[in-house]
Amino acid sequence: MPLTPAITLTATLDDLTGAAAGSTANPAKLRICLCGFGPVLPRIAGTAMLAKVGPFDIFSTGSAISTPIWGNDVITPSGTYYSIEILDGEDNVVQCGAFEFLLLNGATQDLSSATQIVQPLPPQIFTLTTQLLTGTLPGTVFTIPTPLLGTSLVALFYRGVFYGAANYTVNAQTVTMNFACTENPVAIYVQGLA
Secondary structure (H helix, E strand, O other): OOOOOOEEEEEOOEOOOOOEOOOOOOOEEEEEEEEOOOOOOOEEOOOEEOOOOOOEEEEEOOOOEEEEEOOOOOEEOOOOEEEEEEEOOOOOEEEEEEEOOOHHHOOEEEHHHOOEEOOOOOOOOOOEEEEEEEEOOOOOEEEOOOOOOOOOEEEEEEOOEEEOHHHEEEEOOEEEEOOOOOOOOEEEEEEEEO
C-alpha cells in the first residue's frame, strides 16, 4: 500500500461572474470530511490508521487550491466517500456534495470535473388521514374532498364496517362503490396517505 496519499485534489472557487470566491483578507474554504466507514476505524492497510478524517478546511485566497488525499479504493473499510463543502468568506455553506476519488481515475482529480455520488432518497413518511364522503341515494360514486396521493386509499368504512379493495375502485378523487349503499344520506369514511 502507498505510504502517503496518492491523489491530489484540486479546485478553483469562483462566483457566478467568474471572479475568485476568496481573497487574502476574506478566504473562501473547501471543507473535506471522510464518511461512510460506520463503526469501523478507517485505515490504510499496512500503512496507518486514519486518526483525523475531518472535517478540515483548505483556504482559498483567490487562486487554485490543491491537497493530497487518500483514494477511497485504498481505504478500509470499502464504501467510504468524501463529503465536500464549499464555504464563502462568511462561513456559509454555498455548495456541498459527496464524492468518491479512486486511484484508477488518476493521481490528480479536479473537483470541477469530478462526478458526485447521488445518494438514494430516504423513504418518504406520510400521514394517515381520515375523510368523510357524503352523498345521496342511489349514488354510489363519491368525491374525496382532499385528494389522496395516487391510489393510496388504504381503508374504506361504511356504517362502521371495513370494506376491502374489492368493494370499491379509485380514480383520482372519485371513489366508486361496488355495493349498494342503503343509508340516506350516505356516510363513508376513507383513510389514506396524504
